Amino acid sequence: MGNNKLIIDERQREVGNFLVGRLLPFRKKRQVGPFVFIDHMGPSPIGPGQYSDVDQHPHIGLSTLTYLFEGEIEHKDSTGAEQVVRAGDVGFMSAGKGVTHTERTPQHQRDGAQYILHGYQVWVAQPKKLEESDPHFQYHEALELPQWETEDLRFTLVAGEGFGRQSPLEVFSPLFMVDIRSKTKEGRINIAGELQGEIAVVVVKGKVLVDGECMEQGQMLVSQTENSCCLELDEQAQLLLFGGQPFPEERFLMWNFASSDKAKLEEAKAKWIAKDFPKVPGDDTYISFPS
Numbered sequence: 001m002g003n004n005k006l007i008i009d010e011r012q013r014e015v016g017n018f019l020v021g022r023l024l025p026f027r028k029k030r031q032v033g034p035f036v037f038i039d040h041m042g043p044s045p046i047g048p049g050q051y052s053d054v055d056q057h058p059h060i061g062l063s064t065l066t067y068l069f070e071g072e073i074e075h076k077d078s079t080g081a082e083q084v085v086r087a088g089d090v091g092f093m094s095a096g097k098g099v100t101h102t103e104r105t106p107q108h109q110r111d112g113a114q115y116i117l118h119g120y121q122v123w124v125a126q127p128k129k130l131e132e133s134d135p136h137f138q139y140h141e142a143l144e145l146p147q148w149e150t151e152d153l154r155f156t157l158v159a160g161e162g163f164g165r166q167s168p169l170e171v172f173s174p175l176f177m178v179d180i181r182s183k184t185k186e187g188r189i190n191i192a193g194e195l196q197g198e199i200a201v202v203v204v205k206g207k208v209l210v211d212g213e214c215m216e217q218g219q220m221l222v223s224q225t226e227n228s229c230c231l232e233l234d235e236q237a238q239l240l241l242f243g244g245q246p247f248p249e250e251r252f253l254m255w256n257f258a259s260s261d262k263a264k265l266e267e268a269k270a271k272w273i274a275k276d277f278p279k280v281p282g283d284d285t286y287i288s289f290p291s
Contacts, residue, residue: 032200032222033244034173036062036251036258037123040202040218046071047114051105055285058277059095060268061131061251061258065177066091067158068119069204069238072109077101078278081137087119088142090158092169094126098268099135100277102285120202120240125251127173128260144168152187153233155180160244162195175244182206182233191241192229199225199243206237255290 046052052073066073068087075091076082078100085091093101109115126133146157146165159169160176167177176195191199201210201221208215209232215221225243233239251258254265271277273289 031125031246031251032242033198033246034125034127034175035122035200035242035244036125036253038200038202038220038242039121040204041117041119041121043070043116043118045114046105046109046117048112051110052103052117053105054103055287056100056102056280056283057256057287058098058100058268058272059093059256059258060098060264061095061126061260063092063094063124063126063172064101065122065124065159066103066119067122067177067179068117071115071117071119072106073117073119074104074106075101075137076104076280076283077135077137078280079135079137080281083137083139085139086142088145088156090140090145090167090169092138092159092171094130094133094136094138094172096126096130096133096135098271098277100280102280102283122177122242123258124171124175125247125258127247128249130172131259131261131264138169140168149183150187152183152185153180153189154183159242162241164194173245173247175242177240177242180231180233180239180241182235182237185235187233187237189231189233190229191225191231195225195241195243197225197243197245199223199241201231202240202242204238204240207234208232208237208239 066085067090070087072084072086074084084106148155156179157165157167158177159167160171162176203215203217203219205217210221249260252262257265257268259265
């Protein structure tokens with residue numbers, strides 16, 4: 001494998017009361033296209049004593065994308081949006097100048113039974129001209145997303161454009177996010193000309209050969225689309241591909257904030273500490289700014 005490719009392993013981080021596998025940001029690679037953050041959640045058991053409860057917290061300058069393979073998350077935010085995001089659906093909250101939200105196990109799953117939560121939470125930086133825009137929330141059910149099959153593989157275009165198709169999710173810069181799963185045997189994809197820009201190949205499960213190099217579950221390869229042409233999935237494999245065109249300006253991160261201007265991060269920090277962000281209706285929880 002040439003020097004133009006980078007392989008990154010998941011690192012464990014604690015989010016709320018769960019351990020997640022963090023892939024971005026990484027010290028040698030801070031973002032892939034407009035994507036600045038990606039966490040792999042689970043698969044984790046959800047049940048008595050172990051529910052997902054992420055209290056009210058803020059964002060600026062980015063969109064959060066929630067995509068699940070198993071389970072459900074209830075999203076509520078300060079725009080008044082309330083939505084249970086189920087497996088295969090996509091939720092997309094754009095923060096702009098400032099938003100707060102919570103993410104919890106829905107009430108109907110707090111019934112004494114045990115469930116599995118498994119998926120990804122991704123942050124997409126907003127273009128500079130939209131960093132001060134009004135926040136809003138989008139949601140699309142699984143059946144609304146482009147889905148197609150080859151002899152060996154199943155595809156879902158979660159966001160953006162790729163493989164001659166376009167997701168109904170409104171995004172704000174050229175990007176893509178694609179879920180690819182083996183059916184009953186090994187499958188092969190040539191992505192040359194199908195996706196544009198930087199690309200991350202995330203192995204959700206199984207093993208994948210990328211131009212002959214073996215990658216396993218929990219690993220991510222970062223490259224350019226023109227440099228990663230051939231992907232070979234084993235019979236149990238699942239991939240996420242995401243990426244796109246990077247912005248001309250650098251993006252800076254501070255806690256849950258993203259901006260092309262470091263001063264905006266300090267302003268957001270002071271505003272959150274002063275409890276001057278909009279609130280989720282009916283919710284008084286508050287996650288303190290980390291020391």
